[in-house]
Amino acid sequence: MSKKILAISLLAIVSFFVSCSDKQPEAKAASQVVLPQSQPIVPVLPFTAPAKSVITVEKALIYAKASNGLVELGAKWSERIDNSKDYEKIQVLNAYNVARDQLCARAGLQGGIAEYDWITNVALKNPENKLAFEKAGFKVK
Structure with a gap:
């Protein structure tokens, strides 16, 4: 999947440079699309559960940050997932x-x-x- 993202990013970059080298400034201004700036892919390491399940306050804070981000991400993607056609759903869910x-x-x-x-x-x-977890802002029963 990361190869597909990289390929799409490279195509977007190449198309940007091709459109920038166009000799017709009037046509370029009307048809140029501004692409969102993409972030570089962060390597995700294979996760192996540690022997002990005790975590640090720092790890709990990181977890809280990720948790908040995942809630926002889910809200943004849920409509896209719901509105995608059946044949697109697997690709959208993978993304x-x-x-x-x-x-x-x-x-x-x-x-x-x-x-x-x-x-x-x-x-x-x-x-x-x-x-x-309490120091990270969670209420734990």
């Missing part, structure tokens, strides 16, 4: 999963969404992490 992985990695979870899921399903349930 959404890549976006979730990238968001988590950018927040500081090097294992991407897999690390986020491990914290959600394992570390959050460990009573030894209660203080760390």
Whole structure:
């Protein structure tokens, strides 16, 4: 999937330079499309669950940042997923999963969404992490 994103990015860059070298300034101004600036792909490392499920306050803060970002990302993508045609849904969902992985990695979870899921399903349930999560702004039962 990352090769496809890289290929699309390269095509966008090449088309930008081709359109910039056009000798007709009047036509160029009318037809030029401004592309959003893309961020470089962040490497997501394979995640292996640690032997102990105790995390630091810093990791809980990173988790909180990723959690907030994932909520916003989900809101932005949900309409796109709902409105996509049946044959596009798998591609849109795959792109959404890549976006979730990238968001988590950018927040500081090097294992991407897999690390986020491990914290959600394992570390959050460990009573030894209660203080760390509370310092990160979570209410833990």
